[in-house]
Amino acid sequence: MHRTRIKNDCKEFINKNGLCTEGQGHGQDADDNGNHAVTVELEPRTSREYNDYTGMEIYRQLRPLLICMRMFGLFFKRTTFRGRNNKPQMEVIVLYCFIVNFLMVMNVLRSFTVYRVADEFDNVLVQRLLFTIWSTECTFKGLLLMWNCYKQNGLPKFFHEWDNTCGNVKLNKMCRFMMKKFLFLTFIFIIFNSVVFSLILVYVPILKNIYLEVVWKNAVMYEDHAIFKTILGILAVLNSSSSMFPVSLFVVLSFAVGEQLKKFTDDLATAIADDDFNGRIEDFRLRHQSLVTLVDILDRIFAPMIAAVFIANIPMFCLVLYTMVTTIDIHISLVLINLFWLCFILLQMTIVSVTAAWVNGKAHSPLDHIYSIRFSATSNDVQLQMLLFLNRLTGTQIGLTAMKMFVIDKPTILTVAGMMVTYFVLLIQFKMPVSADCHCNMTGTVFLNNATLIVSQIS
Structure with missing residues (x-):
């Protein structure tokens, strides 16, 4: 016994x-x-829980975009081994990502060495300023993306939270279309930007001297320009990829979350129409809160990038516009390049602003349906749940921010657009030519003591 x-x-x-x-x-x-x-066994078994998000449906759906980002050193996988050591497991490609970002950081430091106190505010200085601002923006985007690939509450947290909230839901046709379109636009921009710089350095001597000065101080004085041209071509590829791929990932993930918010609103409207909302109000509230958590994670990942887009692109817009006004008679190629950059700046700011404002609208869209419900005959518990739901929807803005300074919504787009139009008008008036020739007729009589001088015409 x-x-x-x-x-x-x-x-x-x-x-x-x-x-x-x-x-x-x-x-x-x-x-x-x-x-x-x-x-x-006296030795306990190690718990081998592998915190891997690569097998999730959302990761498989995003694989084409993520593979392209890996090619340019902008994405790597980080999984965590839940055992005794709890050490993060990272791919070997993380070393390649580190080298790419290190080169971009060194490029930003190099861009500050081309300035001198005695430099005049001419076309060369304007191009230096543009290249420094753009390189800093692209480097910041690349470092931010690499950091969010590493830290657990970054992209890994988003993938896990998506899996907990949405499960194996596949991206709809709109999200897949946006991913394909932005991949196409990204590669077009990388190729076009690199080819344009190469053609400038070969066939346009005036602009070649300007852009060589951007790479190195007094680079025109050197006999061999091949190394400077090579550096400029490599930097064009790295900066172009770091400029577009983070924006592409931001748009695709925002559209994925926005579509889930839209589906939630449709289900809410159907439940209200079927008089099935009062009994499920708590489920709807908690489901909406889960989707808001996804928005908050996206905001933690991309809020610094959104702020960098606004901070960098507004002065770049002013500089490019100033260059277009002042150098319109230098060379047609410079006008075309400035027009291309102006379109790119406006397009990037429009994409980021409209996407963030769209997510904000979808997060608050249930309000239109909730305000049409009668609660006079409902219980106190239902009214309490509804009060909590309304406080979440109306108390604070839900959406993507620029470093938590302000939530981007439709009025934000109008404010930024009005500010840029104001700068445009001021620059045009600032450079409006004033004619130095004066043709006038004047007739009069001038009395000088006892003498009389008749002035008949002065031109």
């Missing part, structure tokens, strides 16, 4: 503490008398 009780106690201890799995780590060994005893 005592032997049986000991065996049962051992089995209960083993099962409770997870020392081994079934058929592993314990067994019944026969002794010399033919009796069976339980063999227990």
